Amino acid sequence: MAAVEHAAVVRGPVRRGRKTKLLVKRLRPGEIAVIDHRNLDRVSAEDLITVGAAAVLNCRPSSTGDYPNMGPLLLVEAGIPLVDLPDDGLFSAVRDGDALELRGGEVLSGGQVVATGEVQSPENVRAATERRRREIGGALQAFAQNTVEHMVEEQDLLSGKIELPRFDTDFRDRPALIVVRGVDHQADLQALRPYIRDVRPVLVGVDGGANAILEAGFKPDMIVGDMDSASEATLECGAELVVHAYPDGRAPGRELLERLGLPHKVVPAPGTSQDIAMLIAGEKGAQLIVSVGSQFNLVEFLDKNRRGASSTFLTRLRLGEKIVDAKGVSRLYRPAPGIAPAAVILVVGVIAFAAIVLVTPGLRDVADLLWLKLRVLLGGGV
Numbered sequence: 001m002a003a004v005e006h007a008a009v010v011r012g013p014v015r016r017g018r019k020t021k022l023l024v025k026r027l028r029p030g031e032i033a034v035i036d037h038r039n040l041d042r043v044s045a046e047d048l049i050t051v052g053a054a055a056v057l058n059c060r061p062s063s064t065g066d067y068p069n070m071g072p073l074l075l076v077e078a079g080i081p082l083v084d085l086p087d088d089g090l091f092s093a094v095r096d097g098d099a100l101e102l103r104g105g106e107v108l109s110g111g112q113v114v115a116t117g118e119v120q121s122p123e124n125v126r127a128a129t130e131r132r133r134r135e136i137g138g139a140l141q142a143f144a145q146n147t148v149e150h151m152v153e154e155q156d157l158l159s160g161k162i163e164l165p166r167f168d169t170d171f172r173d174r175p176a177l178i179v180v181r182g183v184d185h186q187a188d189l190q191a192l193r194p195y196i197r198d199v200r201p202v203l204v205g206v207d208g209g210a211n212a213i214l215e216a217g218f219k220p221d222m223i224v225g226d227m228d229s230a231s232e233a234t235l236e237c238g239a240e241l242v243v244h245a246y247p248d249g250r251a252p253g254r255e256l257l258e259r260l261g262l263p264h265k266v267v268p269a270p271g272t273s274q275d276i277a278m279l280i281a282g283e284k285g286a287q288l289i290v291s292v293g294s295q296f297n298l299v300e301f302l303d304k305n306r307r308g309a310s311s312t313f314l315t316r317l318r319l320g321e322k323i324v325d326a327k328g329v330s331r332l333y334r335p336a337p338g339i340a341p342a343a344v345i346l347v348v349g350v351i352a353f354a355a356i357v358l359v360t361p362g363l364r365d366v367a368d369l370l371w372l373k374l375r376v377l378l379g380g381g382v
Contacts (some may be wrong), residue, residue, distance in 0.1 A: 002343060009101065010200045011101045012032045013031050013098065013099055017035060020048070023035060027051045033053045037071075044077050049074065057117065086117065095113065102340065167280070171202055172285035174202055176197065178206060178292065178294070179212055179292040180203065180207075183293060186215075201290065202222070203220045205234070205279050211249040225243075237260065242277075279318075291324070
């Protein structure tokens with residue numbers, strides 16, 4: 001475990017990872033994370049906080065200033081030191097498990113300085129985030145331009161010309177709940193437990209979102225994605241597996257499923273895996289699509305910080321009123337009372353009635369008479 005002597009010094013073993021979403025699977029509490037993450041997004045920061053990173057050393061700018069990405073702010077407000085390094089030399093300078101010491105912006109291994117970076121202080125991060133919120137026009141212009149490019153490049157995706165195979169999962173006239181590893185996805189799943197219990201929607205996990213479905217105590221009906229975030233145990237849970245491939249047919253997730261001997265279907269298509277999951281549900285007749293963890297407002301789309309965010313935006317436009325955000329469902333849905341409350345009320349009523357009969361002589365005589373007649377009718381004799 002890492003020990004902190006004072007606010008500027010952190011010690012702990014190092015754990016490196018080029019992809020933050022894969023690194024957090026291996027990261028242990030008290031370890032120092034070395035990442036390569038330009039514009040650290042909110043979901044990745046939440047994952048690093050959840051696993052208990054002692055510090056985060058980023059070999060890319062944690063925020064380029066293009067838009068107010070929330071990752072750096074969440075980390076520093078959680079008390080986790082964040083240092084931006086000038087390059088990725090630390091990936092080759094240390095190995096996983098090596099003991100590191102962080103003194104402000106200096107990174108030491110074996111008493112020697114192996115890297116020096118810039119500490120992202122809470123005050124500076126807050127000020128920069130607020131400034132970017134005021135100067136968001138450039139990011140909005142880039143997002144709009146990107147969206148127009150997607151409308152031209154991905155006409156098949158948006159016009160419904162993608163050929164889909166026949167699936168075992170039946171969406172026809174049923175609600176579908178699509179879970180993406182994203183903002184507040186675990187909290188939203190918990191809030192939707194009554195909805196899932198009563199309505200029994202088709203449960204679709206997008207990559208790591210399938211892990212969250214199982215962790216919440218449910219079983220996904222379908223898993224869609226490149227399978228890089230779903231655990232092997234999740235992939236083997238019995239859900240129908242759909243590999244999202246590139247338009248040219250390349251499917252990085254297919255090799256893993258073939259190695260595990262798991263049957264699967266492949267859908268070559270542009271866009272992101274969550275786009276494909278939503279389009280599958282829509283094209284196969286789902287009456288409603290409840291989105292958990294997907295981007296829902298402008299800041300979240302910008303914070304996703306990749307071209308696919310525009311594709312997701314356009315997919316939402318195409319499916320229109322069929323898509324509802326999880327927060328809206330949890331606020332509007334009123335769960336039906338279960339059997340247990342009705343049974344409790346019935347038992348309490350019977351006990352109360354019995355008590356009244358016992359303490360009232362007239363009612364007790366009537367009850368004795370009724371009991372006698374019942375015995376006669378049942379042939380029990382007098």
